[in-house]
Amino acid sequence: MPSLTSDDVRSLQMADADERLSAFDRFAAAPLPTPQQEIWRYSRIGELQLDSYRYGTLSTTITGAESVLVDDATIDAESELDLFAELNRAFMAPIHIRVPRGNVLEQPIVITHTLRADGTACFPRLVIDAEADSEVTVIELFVSDESVTGIIMPVLQVRAQQAARVKYLSVNELGSKVWQIANQQAVGDRDSNTLLSTVALGGDYARVRTHARLVGQGGSTRQVALYFADGTQTHDFRTTQEHIAPKTTSDLLFKGAVNDQARSVYTGLIKIGPNARGAQAFQTNRNLTLSDGAWAESVPNLEIETNDVKCSHASTVGPIDEEQRFYLESRGIQPDIAERLVVLGFFDEVLGQLPVGSHAPELRERISAKLHQAVVPV
Amino acid sequence: MTTLSIANLHASVGGKRILNGIDLAVSSGQVHAVMGPNGAGKSTLSAVVMGQPGYTVIDGTVRLDDLDLLSMPTWQRAQAGLHLVMQYPTEVPGVAVADVLKEAFLARGRSTLDVEELMSKEAARINFGEQFLTRSVNVDLSGGEKKRNETLQLAILQPKIAILDELDSGLDIDALRDCSRRVEEATNEDGLGVLVITHYSRLLKELKPDVVHILVKGRIVETGGPELVEVLERDGYAAFERDQPEESSSTLDDLFGMPHNEN
Numbered sequence: 001m002p003s004l005t006s007d008d009v010r011s012l013q014m015a016d017a018d019e020r021l022s023a024f025d026r027f028a029a030a031p032l033p034t035p036q037q038e039i040w041r042y043s044r045i046g047e048l049q050l051d052s053y054r055y056g057t058l059s060t061t062i063t064g065a066e067s068v069l070v071d072d073a074t075i076d077a078e079s080e081l082d083l084f085a086e087l088n089r090a091f092m093a094p095i096h097i098r099v100p101r102g103n104v105l106e107q108p109i110v111i112t113h114t115l116r117a118d119g120t121a122c123f124p125r126l127v128i129d130a131e132a133d134s135e136v137t138v139i140e141l142f143v144s145d146e147s148v149t150g151i152i153m154p155v156l157q158v159r160a161q162q163a164a165r166v167k168y169l170s171v172n173e174l175g176s177k178v179w180q181i182a183n184q185q186a187v188g189d190r191d192s193n194t195l196l197s198t199v200a201l202g203g204d205y206a207r208v209r210t211h212a213r214l215v216g217q218g219g220s221t222r223q224v225a226l227y228f229a230d231g232t233q234t235h236d237f238r239t240t241q242e243h244i245a246p247k248t249t250s251d252l253l254f255k256g257a258v259n260d261q262a263r264s265v266y267t268g269l270i271k272i273g274p275n276a277r278g279a280q281a282f283q284t285n286r287n288l289t290l291s292d293g294a295w296a297e298s299v300p301n302l303e304i305e306t307n308d309v310k311c312s313h314a315s316t317v318g319p320i321d322e323e324q325r326f327y328l329e330s331r332g333i334q335p336d337i338a339e340r341l342v343v344l345g346f347f348d349e350v351l352g353q354l355p356v357g358s359h360a361p362e363l364r365e366r367i368s369a370k371l372h373q374a375v376v377p378v
Numbered sequence: 379m380t381t382l383s384i385a386n387l388h389a390s391v392g393g394k395r396i397l398n399g400i401d402l403a404v405s406s407g408q409v410h411a412v413m414g415p416n417g418a419g420k421s422t423l424s425a426v427v428m429g430q431p432g433y434t435v436i437d438g439t440v441r442l443d444d445l446d447l448l449s450m451p452t453w454q455r456a457q458a459g460l461h462l463v464m465q466y467p468t469e470v471p472g473v474a475v476a477d478v479l480k481e482a483f484l485a486r487g488r489s490t491l492d493v494e495e496l497m498s499k500e501a502a503r504i505n506f507g508e509q510f511l512t513r514s515v516n517v518d519l520s521g522g523e524k525k526r527n528e529t530l531q532l533a534i535l536q537p538k539i540a541i542l543d544e545l546d547s548g549l550d551i552d553a554l555r556d557c558s559r560r561v562e563e564a565t566n567e568d569g570l571g572v573l574v575i576t577h578y579s580r581l582l583k584e585l586k587p588d589v590v591h592i593l594v595k596g597r598i599v600e601t602g603g604p605e606l607v608e609v610l611e612r613d614g615y616a617a618f619e620r621d622q623p624e625e626s627s628s629t630l631d632d633l634f635g636m637p638h639n640e641n
Binding site for chain 2 (some may be wrong): 342
């Protein structure tokens with residue numbers, strides 16, 4: 001007996017119940033994905049027991065958004081990225097931010113989602129509409145206690161209109177028994193500028209799939225991520241940088257570390273359409289394996305349908321640089337602390353690009369604390 | 379008074395014997411120079427004494443007073459008072475010099491409150507621009523700036539004995555003067571003992587050695603006063619090399635039945 005049912009959708013009594021029910025039907029009609037599908041390769045989707053969760057909601061607080069919150073969320077008619085986004089469409093609790101033309105929000109909007117109810121499946125959806133020449137920064141935090149179980153299937157939709165500037169950061173500090181399957185879509189219009197950033201420290205299996213599309217000439221996206229898994233955690237990232245319009249730019253820097261028995265997966269696609277002349281696309285994924293039992297996979301892909309483009313991709317997986325460790329130890333620094341310094345240094349490049357302003361040292365401290373608890377003194 | 383004593387040190391890298399019995403002792407306040415041609419084993423000597431991975435000690439001892447350094451990990455050797463200035467200082471991206479020094483102080487149980495003040499003071503003493511202090515260690519620094527950075531750390535950490543591995547390589551004359559003067563001052567002010575390893579004599583015009591050792595094919599073939607530097611200036615290494623066996627680990631040793639302790 002599945003615990004997420006169409007009756008659950010009906011009992012929400014939402015105005016868009018019909019659309020929600022058809023999304024649920026699309027979800028129910030399709031089989032769950034398997035690791036045999038390329039986009040789920042190396043994932044832990046085979047372990048998912050969706051029936052073990054019941055519908056629930058997150059405790060959510062929002063600060064700094066008073067003037068721009070709207071409740072007439074229009075959801076893109078275009079298809080959702082995957083079945084879990086369809087499920088989100090059926091059960092979603094939407095937050096819709098619309099920044100009017102020319103408005104600049106000086107302070108970031110901070111949304112904090114806390115998973116409290118044990119065994120629930122939760123479906124937050126954040127829609128950011130940045131109208132022409134507007135500017136906004138949104139930070140979305142996902143947190144839970146260490147003992148809580150559950151699954152979160154968040155969806156993010158960013159629409160940056162002409163010359164809009166959007167900065168988005170999601171921070172995953174979920175407990176190690178929580179699953180996350182997230183879908184993010186961003187569409188950038190002419191001369192718009194979008195930053196999609198992620199910090200992932202928590203979760204049991206935590207996946208983020210991001211599709212950034214540049215549909216207007218001169219638009220640009222930047223995607224950065226910092227992820228650090230230990231214990232038996234798995235962090236899983238799938239990215240697409242899609243260039244549809246000419247002279248568009250995308251840049252991606254994902255840096256991760258895995259310790260203990262943890263795993264991470266990064267697969268990235270740069271897709272340049274036939275009309276994207278003069279496009280520039282860059283993709284870099286670097287991974288540190290901090291223990292023999294840890295494992296990281298990095299798979300870059302290119303799909304280019306026009307000449308006159310500039311593309312590059314680079315990926316590395318490997319342990320800490322021995323020379324860096326030796327250098328620090330030669331200053332009298334103990335091996336575990338030397339290792340912590342090297343890892344923090346490795347992440348520093350990403351930390352510097354996150355839209356966290358004065359909170360960067362706090363974030364650095366949390367990573368340091370996670371390293372501290374993880375590293376066993378030699 | 380502290381003494382670094384190296385006795386009968388034999389070491390290999392990747393199965394190849396590089397050091398074939400080194401003996402020397404450096405005490406507080408002294409400057410010893412080890413000079414030698416390329417491939418003599420100069421960098422191997424500094425790496426083995428500091429404990430760099432990848433080198434195998436075959437025989438011999440290295441002691442700092444009564445401490446057996448070879449049985450200690452690198453960080454303990456450093457805490458005991460040994461310091462290495464590397465020929466090619468390693469770049470550590472994302473880690474600021476101040477972070478390294480603070481952790482180094484904490485590791486020694488010292489307060490970190492005065493680290494920044496010490497850094498400013500020492501940077502001024504060696505004409506090291508303040509703007510470099512907040513950068514990642516050795517990243518995007520010129521050769522001269524890297525060596526100034528290394529000298530700054532040496533001055534702040536105040537070790538008992540310092541090994542300077544080719545401090546002069548890639549150094550312009552101003553940086554060479556600034557760095558070597560600071561080291562010289564440390565020998566006078568703090569009683570620092572120095573083992574300076576170099577190929578060329580120009581460093582030794584700034585940093586005056588008390589004792590000069592000539593290293594050829596993994597052995598010290600000559601030890602003398604500063605006058606040895608002038609002999610080298612005039613005749614080069616050729617005179618010293620001619621006297622040495624082709625294969626230092628075989629032939630003559632075998633002929634004369636010298637004992638080899640291969641553990």
